[in-house]
Amino acid sequence: MIKNTFKNGIKDGLPICFGYLAVAFTFGIFAVASGLSVLETVLISLTNVTSAGQLAAVPIIAGGGLLVELALAQLVINLRYALMSLTLSQKMGNDIKLYDRFLIAFVNTDEVFAVSASKPYLVSKKYMYGLILTPYLGWGLGTLLGAVLGDVLPADIVNCLSLAIYGMFVAIVVPEVKHxxxxxxxxxxxxxxxxxxxxxxxxxxxxxxxxxxxxxxxxxxxxxxxxxxxxxxxxxx
Amino acid sequence: MIRPEFFLYLLVMAGVTYLIRTIPLVLFKKKIKNVFVLSFLHYMPYAVLSVMTFPTMIYATGSIISGIVGLIVALVSAYFNRSLVTVALLTCISAYITQVVINLI
Structure with missing residues (x-):
């Protein structure tokens, strides 16, 4: 069945958003604890939207590392996105224009990629915008909450919330593996x-x-x- | 508070990441016909997700036991075609319950 509306995108994006809230929360705690300000921490999340890349950048920035070092770290850790973007370029429906691609690429995370690339049909523009909206907001909000609230939440809860993303991965892979x-x-x-x-x-x-x-x-x-x-x-x- | 030199860092990291994501998506507008490339791109998402999940997931909570319980619950609920949200929720809840039980013992 083809589900290509904005609403379908939102629906598929919500579990990603929910997982990001948890993961970004832990990033927020980590960055502030490393010496970055709350505003800086949130800005990093809103402009990068990567998990591993951001985590690797914090010690470099906090320690006053070289820009070249930062650039190389991002290149190595985030190079997988080039592969994902290439795959995704083949899934874009005809209504997705060039300027849409510039915007969609910005939030092409592992999870957004996985959900859209596993669709058995070409994804529409409305679907893609619906899909990336809540994860982006969740990523920013989660970072802010983590940066401000620090370690108010018990560690066990934060740790278990970090499984949300993996649970989602499993939920994408298993049905395909089955058939x-x-x-x-x-x-x-x-x-x-x-x-x-x-x-x-x-x-x-x-x-x-x-x-x-x-x-x-x-x-x-x-x-x-x-x-x-x-x-x-x-x-x- | 934002330090002035922070903006240089921000520009570099966001710039590198954005270019990595944008160039392939903008460059490859035509549909690829090559069967090998198409097959490769078909398998890619599942391979990527599997590599990112195994074995990292079982260590993610800091306790292998709750990690494994989470993984098993995720596999079983996904096998029965639960939605992404349901699987994610069940995974977190089962791991948390496990963690609470472990703390009691």
Missing amino acids: SKPTALCVLFAIVLSCLFFYLPVLNTISTGFVVIICSVIASAVMAILKPIKPTTEDNV
Whole structure:
């Protein structure tokens, strides 16, 4: 069934927003504790909208690090977004104009990408704007709350809230794995690679951003060779 | 309060991140026809999500037990096609309950 309205976008965006509130909250606490002001912390979230990238930037900024260092860190950690944007470029409906792409790219996070790229049809402009709206607000608001409230919330609650994002990831992957054997194989392959990079010495020193790129590129490329997907005609509705 | 030098940092990090996201999305306006590339792009999102979830998720709460409970609840509820919000909520709640129980013991 094709669900491409603004309302559908909002509906799909809400769990992302909810997860971001928690994750951004922890970022807010971390940044202020590291010595950044509340305003600076919120500005970072509103202009970057990345989790790992922002986390890595805080010690560099707080410690007065080099701009080159900051730029390189962002490039390495966030390079995966280039791959996601490339995938997403193939999912854009005909009503999405060039200037829309400049705006959508700004909030193309892992979660926004995952939700829109897993649609079996081309996504519409209204859907995309609905999808990115609440996560963006949630990211900003969560950061503000974390920066201001600090560690008022018990650690157990904050820790468990951070699972929201992962729960969502699982909810996106599992239904697809259930009805597509090649995708299931690809997921299994990616998980094995990911575990190797997590547990093996030397390999586990590679930064998260690179690990995501390396593992997902290898798993997807191997599966694309072994089990190519026959092109289907996709209509923009 | 904002320090003046902060704006340089902000500009650099936001600029680099924005360009990474924008260039591919703006450049590739035509539909790609190559079967390998299409298949690759089809598998990508699931591979990316799996890599980001496993095994990081089970360590995210700071306690492997509540992390694993969260993961199992997420897998089971997702298997029964619960919505994204439901799965996310059940994951957090089950992990929190586990955490509370652990603290009691």
